[in-house]
Amino acid sequence: MSVVRKISMMVGFSTILIGCQLEEGLNTDQERHGTDRDSDFNREEVSQDQKDDSRNESDIVFDSEDQTSNHQRNREVDVDPDNEDQSEDEEKEGAGHEDESESRRVEVMPDQTFELGSDQDDIRIVQEQLIEVGYQLEVDSVFGIDTQRAIYHFQKEHEHLSNDGIYGSETRAALEEALENKVEIDTNGFAEIQLPHEQKREEDHSEAEIDSVYSENVAEEALFEGMVFVGSMLNVRETPDAGAEKVGRLKNGAHVFALKENGNWTFVYSNDATGWVANPYIKEIPYDSTQKQTVSNPNDLLVLVNKKYQLPNDYEPEDLVIPDVPFPFKGTPERKYLREEAAKALEELFEASQEAGVELYATSGYRSFATQKEIFSRNVSRLGFEIASQTSAFPSESEHQTGLAMDVTSSEVNFSLTTSFGDTKEGKWVEENAHKFGYIIRYQPGKEDITGYTYEPWHLRYIGKKAAKEIDERGITLEEYLN
Numbered sequence: 167m168s169v170v171r172k173i174s175m176m177v178g179f180s181t182i183l184i185g186c187q188l189e190e191g192l193n194t195d196q197e198r199h200g201t202d203r204d205s206d207f208n209r210e211e212v213s214q215d216q217k218d219d220s221r222n223e224s225d226i227v228f229d230s231e232d233q234t235s236n237h238q239r240n241r242e243v244d245v246d247p248d249n250e251d252q253s254e255d256e257e258k259e260g261a262g263h264e265d266e267s268e269s270r271r272v273e274v275m276p277d278q279t280f281e282l283g284s285d286q287d288d289i290r291i292v293q294e295q296l297i298e299v300g301y302q303l304e305v306d307s308v309f310g311i312d313t314q315r316a317i318y319h320f321q322k323e324h325e326h327l328s329n330d331g332i333y334g335s336e337t338r339a340a341l342e343e344a345l346e347n348k349v350e351i352d353t354n355g356f357a358e359i360q361l362p363h364e365q366k367r368e369e370d371h372s373e374a375e376i377d378s379v380y381s382e383n384v385a386e387e388a389l390f391e392g393m394v395f396v397g398s399m400l401n402v403r404e405t406p407d408a409g410a411e412k413v414g415r416l417k418n419g420a421h422v423f424a425l426k427e428n429g430n431w432t433f434v435y436s437n438d439a440t441g442w443v444a445n446p447y448i449k450e451i452p453y454d455s456t457q458k459q460t461v462s463n464p465n466d467l468l469v470l471v472n473k474k475y476q477l478p479n480d481y482e483p484e485d486l487v488i489p490d491v492p493f494p495f496k497g498t499p500e501r502k503y504l505r506e507e508a509a510k511a512l513e514e515l516f517e518a519s520q521e522a523g524v525e526l527y528a529t530s531g532y533r534s535f536a537t538q539k540e541i542f543s544r545n546v547s548r549l550g551f552e553i554a555s556q557t558s559a560f561p562s563e564s565e566h567q568t569g570l571a572m573d574v575t576s577s578e579v580n581f582s583l584t585t586s587f588g589d590t591k592e593g594k595w596v597e598e599n600a601h602k603f604g605y606i607i608r609y610q611p612g613k614e615d616i617t618g619y620t621y622e623p624w625h626l627r628y629i630g631k632k633a634a635k636e637i638d639e640r641g642i643t644l645e646e647y648l649n
């Protein structure tokens with residue numbers, strides 16, 4: 167197989183992606199947040215992202231000559247365009263920012279398609295208008311589960327709309343009408359509503375099981391495990407030919423097994439589609455998966471999760487609760503949750519900090535596998551695979567999936583996750599006192615080669631008082647403590 171050739175092609179491609187990013191603003195937000203290995207997105211970062219994740223209904227495939235970047239010339243390109251009319255978007259967005267008057271109620275709704283995982287600034291308008299009609303949402307320009315739930319609920323309330331949880335032209339029209347007529351929607355029970363994919367998951371249980379057996383077998387046969395990195399959607403074709411029939415499409419971030427190669431084409435298996443895809447958009451996952459181990463004790467308070475030890479993909483803690491501590495945002499998003507014992511300890515920690523005159527905020531706790539995958543994929547499309555894998559946790563390798571980690575911050579650093587938090591009054595208090603409540607600062611300076619991460623003064627991990635005390639006294643990491 168020709169991994170070396172593939173990698174060298176990939177490196178060229180990524181370098182250009184990174185180059186673009188540098189021009190677009192790496193020296194601002196990326197620099198400040200570049201060390202956040204958990205890559206908690208924030209509003210500024212999201213608003214800078216001009217990439218349009220919305221799916222284009224028309225199924226156009228660019229020929230290589232049509233691609234805007236030179237590096238893609240003379241290479242098989244088989245990718246759908248993902249940038250719809252950018253300038254038009256920007257105009258609309260500008261209008262939205264300036265318009266603070268009463269007419270905000272009927273602000274021009276984005277004429278695009280948004281679905282789970284989309285992150286574009288215009289989603290902010292959709293979220294604000296959903297709030298106008300009665301939904302409790304966080305405005306973060308990311309089409310996450312909460313936004314999907316609200317759209318889905320709104321569609322259920324309007325019989326003529328199809329129930330797909332996707333914001334498209336018909337949902338847009340109905341939402342505009344509701345806003346014009348100042349309709350208030352009865353949103354009782356909307357937070358509990360089951361989304362289409364959640365219902366489907368139960369029905370397809372046995373199918374999913376069969377699938378996982380298949381993919382395990384496939385994994386043994388595979389040339390390599392890879393990931394799709396593409397702006398939007400990648401076509402999968404019946405034969406290795408740009409003119410061959412399409413048998414499916416793969417999203418950015420999709421996990422694939424490469425089974426064979428033919429010229430510039432790779433035959434891949436994935437949960438969504440099986441067939442031939444153009445090489446430049448499949449990237450080998452840069453680790454030897456045989457070196458990875460899945461932990462057998464995900465519920466243990468001392469569970470070790472890092473680049474070597476992964477949680478099972480489907481692991482979800484059963485005792486998640488929202489700690490009663492200040493957050494710099496409203497609503498009940500997933501990231502407010504922690505496991506019960508960790509939540510109680512965090513409340514005690516916050517209480518003690520307030521008594522000491524220290525004003526802490528919690529920003530990011532539990533994160534499901536699906537969310538981490540979304541974040542990782544978004545970073546891949548924004549930064550390229552190499553940078554993304556250095557700066558954000560691979561899905562199932564994030565400690566946040568344990569429900570035992572919480573990122574904390576303060577107003578002094580603008581609620582961001584930045585190493586300068588360590589120099590603030592709040593950061594110093596946390597460093598000195600966290601262990602008394604069973605928490606440790608998980609990623610300490612000078613321990614990068616052990617933990618795999620650079621210094622993160624904001625990332626607290628709950629391990630219980632006894633272990634935290636010993637780790638604090640000996641100045642060691644959780645890895646060293648457990649060995």
Ligand SMILES: [Zn+2]
Binds near residue numbers: 530566571573624625
């Ligand atoms: Zn974190």
